Amino acid sequence: MYEQIKEVVSSLINLNEVELNYFISKLQVKHFNRKEIILQEGQICRYAYFINRGCIRYFHNLEGEEITAQFFFENGWYTDYGSYLSGTASTQNIQAIEKTEILLLSKTDLYNLYQTIPQFEKLGRLMAERAFLGLRQRTEMLTNQTPEERYLNLIKDRPKVFERVPQHYIASYLGIKAPSLSRIRKRIFDKK
């Protein structure tokens, strides 16, 4: 169960076996069914989530509509950084798209790891940097790209999304309506 997370963490920082097992001992395992809500807006996000198996999305409720902001798959990390860091209520909803197995690391345990095994500071830095880059990519997509460019880049960069995520979530993620996504797909398909 812990082979993937051991591999991911060991690829980023150098831990000996005792340290690695100490880290593993801090993790909780949770299972979620398809469509099950993992975190609801208004709750405080107290965990970093490592996706062991499955796929999740996070979304915002905006005037009765769900705006899908991001998808995460196996070996990906997710946390609502804002809520996690400041202890304030989350504005995000996390939902399992498939049957999903998650390893949870509490903020308390992570901050203890920062103290006891300073190498974890590096892991924390790398995670925050990646989270930043992921968010920047999405922000630039929404502000600097046409809907068609967004679609083509997503196909190129993350084909997995199209294999595993329902169309209406993808449309929402791309900042367009589902019928627009169908039109774009048709247009691109017709060109080929």
Add this chain to the structure above:
Amino acid sequence: MYEQIKEVVSSLINLNEVELNYFISKLQVKHFNRKEIILQEGQICRYAYFINRGCIRYFHNLEGEEITAQFFFENGWYTDYGSYLSGTASTQNIQAIEKTEILLLSKTDLYNLYQTIPQFEKLGRLMAERAFLGLRQRTEMLTNQTPEERYLNLIKDRPKVFERVPQHYIASYLGIKAPSLSRIRKRIFDKK
């Protein structure tokens, strides 16, 4: 010249005097005039910038239009993380809004600091976390708020922007045209 950065860094990590002075010895000072370009898209961003005095913005060129993405003032840090981390060409332009004094820390020096003084890993983590939160705030502003809400939140959270930044940069930052900003200002002023 180095009092501010010493204070900012010391508020985040515990360094002794030797370590702090070693860090300071790695900084370069540069001065920029009003409207001078600090980094141009296409260049590689090789530095983290600490603003000692003045104010900068970064912007994207989108179909001949400059889209202002963020402002930074004294004691703020800026880097194009994407370019800085990956060594790829920057898609951002950084420009001084006022006469500006900047302290530059090269990526090479920062990565050496990570090795020689592991405390800097914590500084790196905190910086990346803050960068993430700043970017998330802007992303959510653009996707979840009306132009009027964006304007009111900016006034509440960062009144300095209205004192020091030209209106057309602010309009662009809020994702609206300058005449729309004038109309919003008028509407809110009329209500009072």
